Amino acid sequence: MSVVKSCIKICLLSVLSCTSILGHTATGNTPPERPLSPLLQLSQTRLQASQLNSTTLNDERALELSASSWLSGLPSISLSHLGSLDNGNSYEQEVSLNLPLKSPGQHGSDKRLTQLSQAIQSQQSALQSLYLSGLLRQSLWAHRIASVKLKQLARKTNLLQKLHAQQKRLTDVGELPLANLLLLERELVDIELEQIDIQQQQDEAHALYRQLTGQDEVPTQIAESQRPLANGNSDLAQHPLWQLQTLQQQQLLLIIKSQQAGEQDPWTVSLTAKNTSDDQVDDQQLGLGITVPLGFSSALSQGELSQWQQAHTEQNLARDRTYLELTTQIDKLTQQQGNLQQQHALLSRGLSLSRTITEELAKVKDQDQVSYEIWLRRYVDALDTESRLTLNQVMQQQLHSQQLQALGISL
16 A cells, blocks of 8 residues: 555645645735727727728718708799780799708707717717727637636646546556546546537637737736625616716707797798880889798698607607616626625635645545545545636626626726
């Protein structure tokens, strides 16, 4: 049994060295966080460049839309010629230039609509930034979690391969049954299968990051734990999507009120030239006329009012749905945060117990096959608990980024 004892001592040294490394990782000082805003700016620049290279978008942007500052429509010219039925030498000719001018109320309405349009564009830009931030956070944390899992599996594989070599020597001399060696080989095969799946997840995350930023190297400092969270649901009013829907609703309300007040109906100014001629008189006249709509009642038709009511109802439903989705997501993330913290406490306690059990079993002088297998299983359990604890810490950092995303806070 001296060979078994020497193997246990070698494995114990490996365990203690690995656990000491993990303890340093779990309790060491966190390096300063690297700001991720340059990645967002880089993604926005690449997106804008791809849009400029699109022929369809270029055609759309070539249409420089603008609104007249004083006309509510196109000017019109009216021509008329009237001849007498009784006297062929008598006729009347008239030319009018009609200018549909904006009313003072429409000028005020247009000013408010312009301000709302600018605010809507600003929120759309903020929403785009939030969307790109979500994709970046998804790719970065998926890549980080996969990296942590692969490192833990690689370390576990390395130690199990050492145990495999030691058990093979013991099996060859008849001190261990073959079944123990086969079970260990089966465990190594399962680890390789798991590594293939995790490697695929990491490759997909890396491809997404490269597509967004054009960079191949993923940053090492991605934690956002130093950025404080907003005040939960009370700050949802600052969410870009909520702000956008609110502004769109205000825009629709302003348009319908302007139509109801008749502000969209123009004040028409007519410049008229008239020529009247018969056998005795040839009269030429110039005149100026103005047509002002009278706002005695609502200028809306029942069809326009029904359309606005339907659009207003749909917007209210969309805002309610957005609020429920955002609050549900925030509550879910808050619950996950509590679960991860509870798991962290239990994993820390479990790791401490696993280390103590492994050390106590290693002190047993008379090692038989049963106690050796028990020690080996406890050793593997300690390594798995250690890995879960490290992964738990990474997932808490990821959860903080997800909470920032749910509250509408971009990188």
